[in-house]
Amino acid sequence: MKKSKSKMITIIISSIALVLVALTVGGYFYVDSQLQAVNASSKETIIVDIPKGSKVSEIGDILQENNVINSSVIFTYYVKYKNETNLKAGKYKLSPSMTVEQVVNELKRGEVIAPSKLVIPEGYSLDQIADRMVVYKPELQKADILSVMDDKAFVNELMTAYPDTVTKDVLAPKIKHPLEGYLYPATYEFTGKTDIKAMISDMVKATDANIAKYKPELTKQKMSVHHFLTMSSLIEKEATANVDRSKISSVFYNRLKEGMPLQTDPTVLYALGKHKSRTMYEDLQVDSPYNTYKYKGLPPGPISNSGKTSMEATLNPEKTDYLYFLANTKTGQVYFSKTLEEHNRLKEEHITNNQ
Known part of the structure; x- marks a missing residue:
């Protein structure tokens, strides 16, 4: 024994x-x-x-x-x-x-x-763009750039210069930054004396030029430029290299149709004004009109710029019944589901068990 x-x-x-x-x-x-x-x-x-x-x-x-x-x-x-x-x-x-x-x-x-060209990537917010501008032109101060971006008199000048793109929607009371989402992601080169207004104007001009080809479809769908850029920015911030953006677009439109909150984490981080690798539960409690966990519908305006692929996905969502999606942060793979039960199962399988 x-x-x-x-x-x-x-x-x-x-x-x-x-x-x-x-x-x-x-x-x-x-x-x-x-x-x-x-x-x-x-x-x-x-x-x-x-x-x-x-x-x-x-x-x-x-x-x-x-x-x-x-x-x-x-x-x-x-x-x-x-x-x-x-x-x-x-x-x-x-x-x-x-x-x-x-x-x-x-x-x-x-x-x-200090690079020779100013490269503005897709999915960048005004805050990140200002950082890039300082890197490109070290003589600039970030606070001065942000001040110009938010200057209502300057925004009004842009509204006059690009009336089809920069509309009164950008000056709505709940808007955090009027020009958020309106500075096009591209590579720019500015020579001679630095002029913040001229640099920003060129980026808005690029947005105006790139949106022009979508105007007929926007008119057909009765969609404003502001709505278009807002939805595009959400798709841009949620997309990974391995995902079909038109499917993400379909999820957002389906949730709007069902009267469900969009519940997209990038809007929470935008409301917080922070760069974080993970959104925590307490972050979701921030009281901001940009917090799509607390408030239904689109946020007041874009949360970043967006590129061609996200813009086209906004106008051409895939026809699906999906209401949920999640991304495996390690692989970049995105999983779509129709029900909360299926979503939670996928979350347990691909997120919780892989942490």
């Missing part, structure tokens, strides 16, 4: 030891994978602005937001473990092909850059 009991105890201890070893090995390989490059073969360069006074976790969030690192959390633990206390603020040219160690070394060297 004693021998049997002793044997059982030995088996239990051995089993526990094997589990601990498996967890340790699994954890090691996971952390190691997160320290590697997002895309080792990428030739893309990304301008990243690290503001003065940023905490390590905030730097990690900015880097992840810009697709330079895999995980803000792992980056933070790495920096603290290595005791890297001399990361410098500034504007850097980084790449998804860099490992966390290489990124940290760049931030330690503090060799900032």
Whole structure:
């Protein structure tokens, strides 16, 4: 009896030891994978602005937001473990092909850059565009750029110059920033003396020119430019490289038709005015007309700019019965569902079990 009991105890201890070893090995390989490059073969360069006074976790969030690192959390633990206390603020040219160690070394060297062209990516907010403008023209101050963007007299000038695009909708009482979503994502080059108004005007002009081809369809669907750009921005912020945007568009339209709140996380982050890798439950409580968890319908205006693909998806949603979708943040794969039950099952399978 004693021998049997002793044997059982030995088996239990051995089993526990094997589990601990498996967890340790699994954890090691996971952390190691997160320290590697997002895309080792990428030739893309990304301008990243690290503001003065940023905490390590905030730097990690900015880097992840810009697709330079895999995980803000792992980056933070790495920096603290290595005791890297001399990361410098500034504007850097980084790449998804860099490992966390290489990124940290760049931030330690503090060799900032100013690009020869102003590249405005799709899905950028005015705040992010202002950051890019400062990188491009270091003599500019971000506060001055944002002030010009929100200046009603200047906005009125743009309304006069581009009446078919910039309408009175941009000055509605609940609008956070009048020109949000109206600065077209493209590559610009400005020579000579820096003029903030001229730079912004050119971006609005590009939006006006690109929307022109959609005017007949907008008229046919009785859709205002403001509504068009607002919906396009939501699709832009929710889309990944692996998703059909017309399906996301269909989900939003289906929810609007059913009188359901859109419940899209990017609107919450826009309301908070923060860049975060994850939206927490407490974030969803923010009382803002842009919070589509609290308020039904579209937000008051766009939450970012949007590109051609999202614009076309806005006008041409796929015909589906989908009311939900979720994205696996590790793979970028997006899963669509018709019912809450199915959505929760997919969430458990692809999100909860993979955290």
